[in-house]
Amino acid sequence: MSRLCLLLCAVVLVPKLNAQVDSSTKQLAHDIFKQLIEINTTDSVGNVTTASEAMAKRFRDAGFPEKDIYIGGPKDRKKNLVVRLHGSGKLKPVLLIGHLDVVEARREDWTTDPFQFVEKDGYFYGRGTQDMKDEDAIMAATLIRFKKDGFVPDRDIIIALTADEEGGTSNGVDWLLKNKRDLVDAELVLNTDDLTVWSDHGKVLEVDVVASEKIYSDYELVVTDSGGHSSIPKPQNPIYQLSQALIRLQQYKFPVELSDVTRAYYEQRAQSETGQRVADIRGLLSNPPDQGAVDRLSQDVIDNATLRTTCVATRLDAGHANNALPQRAEAIVNCRILPGHTKVETRETLRQIIADPAIAVRYVSNSFNSSDTPPTTPVFTPQPLRSDVLDSVKKISQQMWPGVPVIPTMAEGASDGIYTSAAGIPTYIVAGVEIDRSDDREHGRDERVGIQSFYRGLEFWYKFLKTFAGAAQ
Secondary structure: OOHHHHHHHOOOOOOOOOOOOOHHHHHHHHHHHHHHHOOOOOOOOOOHHHHHHHHHHHHHHOOOOHHHEEEEOOOOOOOEEEEEEOOOOOOOOEEEEEEOOOOOOOHHHOOOOOOOOEEEOOEEEOOOOOOOHHHHHHHHHHHHHHHHHOOOEOOOEEEEEEOOOOOOOOOHHHHHHHHOHHHHOOOEEEEOOOOOEEEEOOEEEEEEEEEEEOEEEEEEEEEEOOOEEOOOOOOOOHHHHHHHHHHHHHHOOOOOOOOHHHHHHHHHHOOOOOHHHHHHHHHHHOOOOOHHHHHHHOOOHHHHHHHOOEEEEEEEEEOOOOOEEOOEEEEEEEEEEOOOOOHHHHHHHHHHHHOOOOOEEEEEOOOOOEEOOOOOOOOOOOOOOOHHHHHHHHHHHHHHOOOOOEEEEEEOOOOOHHHHHHOOOOEEEOOOOEEEHHHOOOOOOOOEEEHHHHHHHHHHHHHHHHHHHOEOO
16 A cells, blocks of 8 residues: 555544634625626636626725735736735745636527526536536635634635636636746645535545646647549548548557556545455556456546546538538547646657548647647646645545545546646645536536535635634734
8 A cells, every 4th residue: 555545544633623604604605606607708708807807896895905906817808816815924825726717608508598597406507617616606705704704824825716727828827827926826726626526416425636637638630632523432531531540549548557646546446446346446556457457447437537548539520512522521639648748749649540641630729729749848747745735635524524535536637737737836626515426517518516515615615725724823
């Protein structure tokens, strides 16, 4: 058993926090949540600046001085908010990050208006209720409550609510780090942009601490031809060539790799699983790994994404007329790359898998420009798990969900943590809203969060942040 797992499995005996989340804080969090949901912050037609200004007013009204509130960004619709609650200076600052933008949502796809805050059947509905305006509201309400109480933590607490995590050309965290580093510089980052408290029919099963993330990268596959009349088919057809390439990609499995974080994750899982699954996890952890165990685990989509880099076609476009041979066929392939590997390396692997010189493989940037040269970004390596973060999570988790394990994990996706980690600031994802495994609706239709889950998440975050930030004497 690794030293990391021993740390996580240790029992932390600590007294309970006396302070509770009162009704006024719950109402404040509800009102902020509703306000954010009803501000459209999509990349296409939304306005993150409107949301930033609305939150800035909330902080001003709570007594935060103007010098501790900053709104700025590279575009009129994409301005970010940074607010600082001053501590005693005993410890270095902590930065809280959360994105205000949301993915697109079409009214015709939903049973409710995605940009109206709807309360029904024990849930809050609206675009961003899971990803991640619920956590934005929780963080904002918590800092306002701290200010109201006159709480002076051992460290400054900085919150940055930002643009374009879900897409677009003006990522707020990246912009702040490059242009306003002094406003957001911190010893570490606490990010709430993931689902980390998992339940099954209302029973909480585990609390995750995300200490590592995959790297997001898009690639464009393009094949062209002179085309012609559809009555005279050619043996070379861009659609056929592209479809064969995508089949080869679907059949390919990237190598399995375990980092310290994912190994600790599976060591912890082995203590609670049963039957064939626990045997397969032990087979995975053996040296060398048992290939049969790896193959069986890989049939689970979460395990498969945890164990290896994944690349999947997400968009297709081909042809220009029903009665004409296609002159062009293209696909977007989205890759989530394991830490320790680069976008350049992944492009070369895609070219080898596709094995067709007629198909161009180009990198697609965040600004949607394609290039034959992916950026030479740093190779990310998982950061050490800090005991102060873990101990604080364990302390509050044991109060709220006694006996539920706290598990280190790697995010199968990617968040704005890629920017703070690359900037040399250790970053951890900690959130407290319970989500049932069968009701993960991030980016999907009728996105929703349980009403009671939201308020328990508020209680968790209030207690966790107060514990971690420390009360100055």
